[in-house]
Amino acid sequence: MSTFNFVLNGQPKTVEAPDDMPLLWVLRDLLGLTGTKYGCGIGNCQVCIVHLNGNAMPACQILMGDQLRGGGTVTTIEGLFDADGVSLHPVQRAWIDEDVPQCGFCQPGQIMAAVDVINKKGSAMTDDDIDGILNICRCGTYGRIRKAIMRAATGGS
């Protein structure tokens, strides 16, 4: 067991956890933040994507001792807001505009992955960039996900 101090959704957080505990279970079982879902536990389906120090990563692959020993910044779907810190993030709004979700289970991860790519590519976003997002959507709403990402990236309507 070690003590970890890091910033979670803008707030300082201290947790006691084993070094080999994945952030996914720290979030869900120790901190009660359930927006980040379990999908496979091996970094394959990407459903548990969060932002670690500004980069998208599956939370099941972030081991506390490896990645957060010296602190760090974690953002989950619960901490995603527009610049005002209150309103929905533009990607979330695009998701509503395109009526993207079906079952909804993979959508927090899809949105966190999309935000990361948009942060990096901005309005220069291409279809090939979207192809690089590896998140599984078992319902298959990929077409609407693509449209929503393009909408958010271009600030379009």
Added chain:
Amino acid sequence: MNREAAKKIDRRRFITYLVAAPTLTFVTRFPGLPRGAEAAVSADGNFVQMILEVTADNRIIMQVEREEVGQGIATSFAMLVAEELDAKLDDIDVRLAATGFVGGSNSIRSAWTPVRSTAATARAYLVTAAAWIWNVDATTLTTPGNTTVFDPNYPGGRSLTYGQVTTTAATLQSTSIPAGVRSTPKAYVNHNVIGKPTTQLGIRDIVTGKTQFTMDVQPPNALPTVVARPPTINAPPTVDTLGIRMMDGVVAVTTIPTGVAISARTFHHALKAKDALERNGLWAPGPMSGVSDLQVRTGLAALAPEEPPPVIASGQYVEGTFQFNFVSHSPMEVFDAVADVRSNGADVWTGTQAPDSVKSAVAQALGFSSPSSVTVHQMRAGSSFGSRSWPMAEVEAARISKAIGMPVKLMWTRIDTVKHGWTRPAARHQIRASLAEGITWYHYVASVDLNLPGGDFPSLGFNLPAVVFYLNDMPYRVARNIGTSSSMALPMHNGVWRSVHSAPIATARELMVDELAALANEDPVAFRRRLLRTTARGQAVLDLVASAGNWGRPMAPGTAQGIGYHEEFPYNSSNPPCCVAALAEIDARDPQAPRVTKMVMAADVVRPVNPKGVEAQLMGAAENGIATVLQGGLHLENGAFKEGSFGAFNWTRQRNNPKVWEIHVVPAQATGEPGGVGELGISPAAGAVANAYARATGTKPRNFPVVNF
């Protein structure tokens, strides 16, 4: 109502009664099972119950016995009520109740008349109540669409909200409703809500991560729990558990019929112990040991009749033998359940298509005399595709909770969901089709049983043979259509996978139609057009995809277009069938890495309730078709599936899906009720993708998935 009386009620009849309550509350019960599934659930489960209440604070509460798995029924149901009660969607709270059965693309079809009728009746009571309060003629009052009754004849007009009149309405008798007050559903031409593209309810909670699924509920002291499972399917859990009991964080270890349950402080601790036991334990072989794909394929081939019936002419025929691998259901949310078992009852939290079966199975596993001792808390489910039709995790969670005397949160892993969960059965299709005598069509299907033979989970109770999926009643006009099927039992978990046998049937059929068109020297679209049984509506959707998709445009080598057509739930009811067509463009320059680049679909579902929802279902279904035809399948090796993740199972990601989607939902016909939509789109898309692949590669695809069969 007794069971005998219940059985005689056909799907168009229903019973509505007013409940003695302080506010206006109706209960409606209607037959809700898809054809042939009656045997699967208890007599009570043959009926869907809806409770519709108008509260004093002017809310409309609709409690309905259907599960939301992402197919959008909560939104569609709310639209039916909003339409007939002249309310806004925001005025309605839809609650999913814990009974009923979801399957067979049946939810909207079964609810269409009962739900609208109940809401229309409620509106008549509210209007009549307002008339009593004002002492005016009820037939002069209107409901303008904002949950109020309006009196246009009063100087300046006046209004009462539904909430203000609901207690009065609750005291009325049906005989109190004046003849001139409409209490039946609106004429279709007056629809303002039904048929309008509508964004789903609850979407804000989904995109902010607030939507709760089963693993997100946390009853006090519920222990994170996983089950260590044997290497092969249905093997007994004969393994020594001593080594894991002392592992860090482990609270309880208990053996259940399907494995060794480990309850721990967190899932991290439970998963570590599971991993250790699976790696180091000495597990016994199970009943599937020694069975691999080869044995299954050989067994299916042996089922086939030695020779198909002779076709009428010699020479002028095409034929093919098609093989389909097992396909995992793998819902995005793994199988899971929360259970709190006490000596006199149990609470179970789960997202299930069949809550009545859960109650029965859990009661039986716990030794309770009555299913009513089990309370099911219905949760939204992270997709299903048929896999939540039977209790699995619920039974395990209940057994574990009883054994350790604590509430448990049981979660399967992804690996187990693929290796030990439900699958679409492997199948082998033979088709011979002749051009002579106005086309003779022979289609035989051999599959692994859909039935679940024993084990710790309850059986479906009957086998769904492929022949019932319109094997001898296809959408094309042929002189003779001979379809038969048979199946073989295997001690594994085969279940209804979205569309069940329809998509493999259509994949093989549509490939053969293209090959027959080539034999006849006709264009595939023109050939289908000429043969369609549902002439005008069928031709309309075919023409729509051909025109929107620019059918016949020049394509580069290694790329091609393909067409697919399908009808569903045809010919067995007074309602017309759903007609659906798909045009796929594929890039198969590398035949081992094909990608559908564009998908154009058109569907006439007779009367779309929510066109946005229909479009979503078509898109998702098409993705299922793309995945299963081109790349996604399981491989059985010595009693276990080799695959244990979406990656190994090769399910599609964004990079495997079309960059361009174009989906047309045909506006409502003048008459007719909504058709079923949930499974409709897989078959035409699968057929179109298979045909596109055939044309792009110059091959005749026979084994699916075409990559890594």
